Amino acid sequence: MKKEERIKDWFTLYHNDIYNFLIYYLGTKDVEDMVQEVFVKGFICIDQFEQRSDPKTWLITIARNVAIDYMRKMKRQYALVDHLRSIFFEKSKLPQDCLLEDERKQNLYKAINELKTSYRDVVILRGILDFSPEETSRILSWKIDKVNLTYYRSVQSLKKKITSEKWSDYIDAINR
Incomplete structure (x- = not known):
């Protein structure tokens, strides 16, 4: 099976699992871009998948790493955003609160x-x-x-x- 077909099949089978994992892990519904990133990284690294585990397990591992990278990136930005929000806006609901x-x-x-x-x-x-x-x-x-x-x-x-x-x-x- 070609790489493209394989990743399409995995996307169909595991998209919701990856999406739900990222929602719980990050606490926001805005994870579609990260879901796409998981499958792009999966496509790029599909030759490294040794089939010793379920593809879903492998993709969840990639999703966890994508989420950790995202949190590291956002951690630096949160301090500035919180400061600006407190200056210019009333406290509004965070994405987690909406979810x-x-x-x-x-x-x-x-x-x-x-x-x-x-x-x-x-x-x-x-x-x-x-x-x-x-x-x-x-x-x-x-x-x-x-x-x-x-x-x-x-x-x-x-x-x-x-x-x-x-x-x-x-x-x-x-x-x-």
Whole structure:
């Protein structure tokens, strides 16, 4: 199968998974350009795909790296943007607020976002996107034992952050 056909098939199969991963990882709906970047990088590097894992796992790894690069770039720009916003505009909703209108979801998103990076990665991959420990270990380049231990610790950390009983259904969902 040609590279072009292969990447088209993968795009059809995994576009929504990549899109959802980036939304959860970055907390914004504005990720279409990054989804495209993931598939462009996948196309460029498709010869390096060794087929030892599922293509979705490989593409999620690329998406994670694209998101990390984006966050590094944006981190430098946020200080200036926040300063200008405070000078010229009233506080308006951030993209995350628009995405997560429901208060419970906002609080859960905030609690997940406050986790350290390794905990957040595992919660998003295992708890939200429902990847297996094996898939998560390939995406993060960790041993399965580390994935399981980090996931357990991240859920415990989330439980401490979210003490209200109304969160028990979310915590139970993440625990699965």
